[in-house]
Amino acid sequence: MTEPLLKVENLQTQFRTEGGLVKAVDDVSFEVQPGETFALVGESGCGKSVTALSIMGLIPNPPGEIVSGKIEFNGVDLLKLSGREMREIRGSKIGMIFQEPMSSLNPVLTIQSQLTEALRIHTDLSKNATNDRAVELVDMVGIADAKTRMKQYPHQLSGGQRQRIMIAMAMSCTPQLLIADEATTALDVTIQAQILDLMKDVTEQSGTALLIITHNLGIVARYANRVAVMYAGQLREVGEAVEMYTEPRHPYTIGLLRSVPRLDSEKGTPLAPIAGEIPDLTNLPSGCAFSPRCGWAVDKCFEESPLLEETSSGKKVACFEHQSVALNVQ
Numbered sequence: 001m002t003e004p005l006l007k008v009e010n011l012q013t014q015f016r017t018e019g020g021l022v023k024a025v026d027d028v029s030f031e032v033q034p035g036e037t038f039a040l041v042g043e044s045g046c047g048k049s050v051t052a053l054s055i056m057g058l059i060p061n062p063p064g065e066i067v068s069g070k071i072e073f074n075g076v077d078l079l080k081l082s083g084r085e086m087r088e089i090r091g092s093k094i095g096m097i098f099q100e101p102m103s104s105l106n107p108v109l110t111i112q113s114q115l116t117e118a119l120r121i122h123t124d125l126s127k128n129a130t131n132d133r134a135v136e137l138v139d140m141v142g143i144a145d146a147k148t149r150m151k152q153y154p155h156q157l158s159g160g161q162r163q164r165i166m167i168a169m170a171m172s173c174t175p176q177l178l179i180a181d182e183a184t185t186a187l188d189v190t191i192q193a194q195i196l197d198l199m200k201d202v203t204e205q206s207g208t209a210l211l212i213i214t215h216n217l218g219i220v221a222r223y224a225n226r227v228a229v230m231y232a233g234q235l236r237e238v239g240e241a242v243e244m245y246t247e248p249r250h251p252y253t254i255g256l257l258r259s260v261p262r263l264d265s266e267k268g269t270p271l272a273p274i275a276g277e278i279p280d281l282t283n284l285p286s287g288c289a290f291s292p293r294c295g296w297a298v299d300k301c302f303e304e305s306p307l308l309e310e311t312s313s314g315k316k317v318a319c320f321e322h323q324s325v326a327l328n329v330q
């Protein structure tokens with residue numbers, strides 16, 4: 001077994017708000033292996049972006065704080081690094097595509113100046129070499145006429161092209177890890193698939209590991225090696241992507257699968273959104289956080305919170321009832 005590239009251990013990130021303490025990430029542990037594609041999936045507000053921002057050292061403090069845990073990258077605990085050391089890693093070793101592409105691109109700077117920024121900061125390349133690399137990056141992400149694009153501004157590109165530029169920027173220094181937070185959500189479905197294919201291609205070519213964050217479990221089927229399903233700040237199921245589709249164990253995973261179109265479902269299969277809403281993170285229900293929405297909950301589920309435990313197949317599930325759930329599904 002190779003050493004993981006990223007190892008998140010018992011991470012807890014909280015926000016102090018007027019409404020109370022928000023436990024956005026609550027005891028989350030997972031590993032990303034070098035070169036693999038790992039997907040973090042869950043509904044809106046479940047803590048996916050806060051997990052990503054914690055890894056990047058970008059939690060605004062106050063109101064946020066990482067109160068415990070470890071984030072090891074190449075064996076180094078990122079939480080112990082200085083601001084300067086973390087800036088060095090950000091953009092060079094770990095690239096990130098943020099959830100809001102328009103707000104991440106600067107409207108008054110040319111594509112060239114935005115694409116070369118990280119190279120200017122993190123490498124000793126000459127001006128010419130940096131500009132050549134920018135053209136190469138635009139080519140790499142499949143935008144025609146790369147040289148002309150250099151002088152253009154973000155508003156002169158389509159939404160899909162801007163997203164491609166974001167990928168090019170994040171990949172400019174060939175990072176070991178690329179974090180893509182809902183990188184395709186704003187795009188139409190065909191373009192979403194193209195952008196995901198592109199991310200998969202460019203990361204595979206350079207051996208970069210990819211952490212895909214999405215609310216759509218249906219979409220990651222083709223792309224991820226492993227999937228972690230997050231609910232109310234906690235991981236509820238972690239396993240091989242294929243297994244997550246063929247043998248989902250947690251009732252929340254099953255709910256997520258039924259609520260999105262699947263590539264393998266028969267035409268006309270009705271979608272079934274999960275009833276109810278995610279709980280208020282300042283005031284979680286006692287017991288399992290999913291119990292108020294769960295069709296399989298028994299008394300114990302309203303009293304105790306199940307831990308993430310390994311099943312005989314090597315998958316991890318946090319559910320007291322997952323064996324009977326699995327039987328009910330088949």
Ligand SMILES: Nc1ncnc2c1ncn2[C@@H]1O[C@H](COP(=O)(O)OP(=O)(O)OP(=O)(O)O)[C@@H](O)[C@H]1O
Nearest residue numbers: 015022024043044045046047048049050063215281
């Ligand atoms: N700066 C902040 N101040 C206060 N609360 C915050 C802050 N950032 C995030 N939160 C809270 O943390 C929780 C998790 O948010 P997060 O952005 O990680 O959700 P998400 O899973 O990324 O959702 P989405 O799919 O909508 O992007 C939410 O309850 C959110 O309100």
Ligand SMILES: [Mg+2]
Nearest residue numbers: 048049050099
């Ligand atoms: Mg988010």
